[in-house]
Amino acid sequence: MRRTGRFSLIFDHAPRIETTGTIVGQAEAEGPLGQWFDIKSDDAFFMQNTWEQAEAVMQQTALRRALEKGSLDAGMLDMVFSGDLENQCIASSFGLKSFGVPFVGLYGACSTMAQALALGGLFVESGAAGRAAAVTSSHFSTAERQFRYPLEYGGQRPPTAQWTVTGAGAAVITADALCRNRNAPVIKGARFGVITELGIKDINNMGAAMAPAAAEAISGLLSDTGAKPGDFDLILTGDLGELGLVLVRRLLVDEGFPADGKIDDCGCMIYDNSKKKYGCGGSGCGCSASVWNSVIYAKLCGGELKNVLLAGTGALMSPISVFQGEVIPAIAHVVHLGRKSC
């Protein structure tokens, strides 16, 4: 491992992403990426009694599916990194407690999958783990009642609001020498983000709150490494949504890294939003987790994508900080994925 520039890390030993698993709800399954998800359920309770239990089962199922697809078992994992949006991250602790693997709980809001991939990559790169899992989730109904209103209230949403994805994703990061999937893409580097806020206080406009953090993270990694947007097949932000994506494009131009043809956002990809039912698009830890670990992973394995920047974005407020009139601090962590030979 090498540090380059101010804050970026280059993983010379190229930890692999050996296998992934995803599970989503009905709206996500019916969206344009539906074919790529491993497990789809039209039961929002996932056969549980509460939405919170459902989200925990989604994390458990995503990791189990990843292990099955890789012909692995939990005893072959040395670490698991996990977090979610529920208070005290209970989807993670309840979902993963049965695996018997050392557990590092994270809170990065919707940036958690990027944070977990970066930490997992660093653990494997440094030899601290042979195999490490990264798992996150979100659930529309756990998020609505915690961050917004009871579903029964039927509250109206402004058009800048986003729709919390019901989804979970898991990735297993593996030392090259242990990795059984010889098509597995590698984590080439990572950059942990700096908390950024430009004064946005509107809880219904997360895209505006998070776009400056995404720009900080992407331009920071490009500056640190001397790369340009054109060096990548795709720069994929987590869940800025339609408005946030416009803003981050503009901010990157201002910072000297125009990325218009290269940048897209998971929140803009996951739903069929032709009728604007989903506001500005998807959000939640499960948004990037389900998109990256399905279609993006498959295209990296197949060679259709060779060099991808994932920029997970998170808004670090809580309902109580919003009630107290505070700004919305945001963060983005960047992970550079590629092919071994690149």
Next chain:
Amino acid sequence: MRRTGRFSLIFDHAPRIETTGTIVGQAEAEGPLGQWFDIKSDDAFFMQNTWEQAEAVMQQTALRRALEKGSLDAGMLDMVFSGDLENQCIASSFGLKSFGVPFVGLYGACSTMAQALALGGLFVESGAAGRAAAVTSSHFSTAERQFRYPLEYGGQRPPTAQWTVTGAGAAVITADALCRNRNAPVIKGARFGVITELGIKDINNMGAAMAPAAAEAISGLLSDTGAKPGDFDLILTGDLGELGLVLVRRLLVDEGFPADGKIDDCGCMIYDNSKKKYGCGGSGCGCSASVWNSVIYAKLCGGELKNVLLAGTGALMSPISVFQGEVIPAIAHVVHLGRKSC
């Protein structure tokens, strides 16, 4: 860095803890460790308008004080690891957003200081960071209204309940070659814990919920490394409290690691509890953060302690999981501190 046994890590490059800072409230200042804390306030609001703002300022102040004591500035930090008990960990994100340092948000409940020290140690050991900070906090009043009852309600507590510490602690972990404090103790190794639960559901008996996790973590590290309790000057758990300390002693005997004369608990040390005002003792992320980074750190620097195991313990439930009748999963992370020459 080497892995030993199933899950333990040995840090051969001996990352140093270069400097620490602590800040506590009135009850903690009046306790038996009062003289060891850097900053003491009899204003529970720490000159802010809300308890949540107060807790954020405590984290900020603890890190600032650590930097001042080490003659460092924030630009010399490469990473900060932080978490707290508030929903969405807002004490951390609001407290540390002004430092401009890459931020990894954690959720480990009261184990967060151990988790942050272990991660910071690993980052410095592996070369991912030259200097990394670990910061956590808790505040009696933010915790009471979030986890229990409004203070004005004056709810009665059973004797097994614990008292959330109003305190914050920060530690700066530094590569040996960069470290200016030549008396600084080193992080010799760490072990991230496995989520453990033995069916405890009583929210007013966290000691019983967490003791099995502490035993898992301590016996796990001892098994992995071939060490015995007698090899250490002190094995210090985070905040099991009086009942939890009895239980972990018993569990360690059962697991073949009797540690009676060696083991103590920060929650039992921090208050003058002669009148049982504080139930079974202190708890919260700020409990181990303020005890370890004050008296324990000073005694390690001075050579009075030479070999210490810190076992941070956390209960990973939330109010909603408790309302839904779930068990209380717990975790403990262990950090091995010592002197460079040991």
